[in-house]
């Protein structure tokens with residue numbers, strides 16, 4: 001078994017609402033990230049994917065707080081690190097890219113300077129000339145044709161796909177142990193999306209970077225991830241190797257997600273959807289949050305959240321049908 005790089009244990013996140021009440025947006029999730037893998041987290045919008053990774057990065061908004069749990073990373077518990085230790089970790093050992101690169105690129109600073117910034121912060125031993133040379137090299141590696149010219153450009157002068165390549169370069173420049181990618185291709189057209197996915201795959205293979213890849217689209221997850229966690233309304237409901245999940249899905253929600261992956265001959269036709277709607281995490285929830293949409297709901301589903309069941313090696317599900 002591969003070495004565990006990051007271990008999330010019983011993480012529960014609360015969001016304080018305007019009226020002062022607390023909504024458990026992520027509810028007792030546990031998973032590990034293994035060295036060298038690309039691990040996917042998939043689930044519909046609002047299920048808690050971004051809150052989970054923002055907590056990992058220590059970048060939660062003021063109204064979000066950790067109610068319980070640990071995120072073990074080397075000697076640190078990322079839930080409890082000091083601000084000083086956090087500054088050493090982010091951009092250096094852990095880095096993140098988002099759906100919209102403009103949210104993390106500074107519009108007023110030239111690309112060359114921005115991509116080199118993490119090195120300037122974490123590698124005081126390097127000269128400016130050395131940093132510029134490393135930036136130029138890395139921009140070439142991420143598939144930018146005219147890196148010298150791009151270094152002198154501002155973010156708005158680049159296309160969405162180019163900006164995402166620049167973000168990947170900036171996030172990789174210190175060779176982090178884990179790169180978190182939160183819906184990195186959602187805002188891109190299909191062709192650019194494919195280029196960015198193969199670039200991330202190369203970063204994984206050539207730099208040996210472990211990647212935590214978030215998407216609402218199981219089709220995208222399938223193209224890049226070794227393993228996947230299926231999330232529904234703040235809970236992990238299934239976990240396994242991507243091919244096992246796709247070939248032998250166990251949870252009714254996973255089955256629905258697979259049916260909703262568009263296939264070639266469905267182009268233009270209506271997509272098959274899972275009936276019902278995603279519960280708002282603010283609604284009172286059933287112990288199994290999928291119970292209202294499941295179609296196989298039993299009495300017990302309305303009484304307790306199921307225990308974890310191991311169906312095969314590395315394939316687990318949380319569903320009372322397997323009790």
Ligand SMILES: Nc1ncnc2c1ncn2[C@@H]1O[C@H](COP(=O)(O)OP(=O)(O)O)[C@@H](O)[C@H]1O
Nearest residue numbers: 015025045046047048049050051052061063281
């Ligand atoms: N800053 C916030 N204030 C209030 N509610 C939030 C905030 N951030 C997230 N939420 C709620 O938490 C839930 C999970 O959000 P999020 O992690 O962004 O979902 P995802 O990334 O899976 O689409 C959502 O139901 C959302 O409404």
Ligand SMILES: [Mg+2]
Nearest residue numbers: 049050051183
């Ligand atoms: Mg999100």
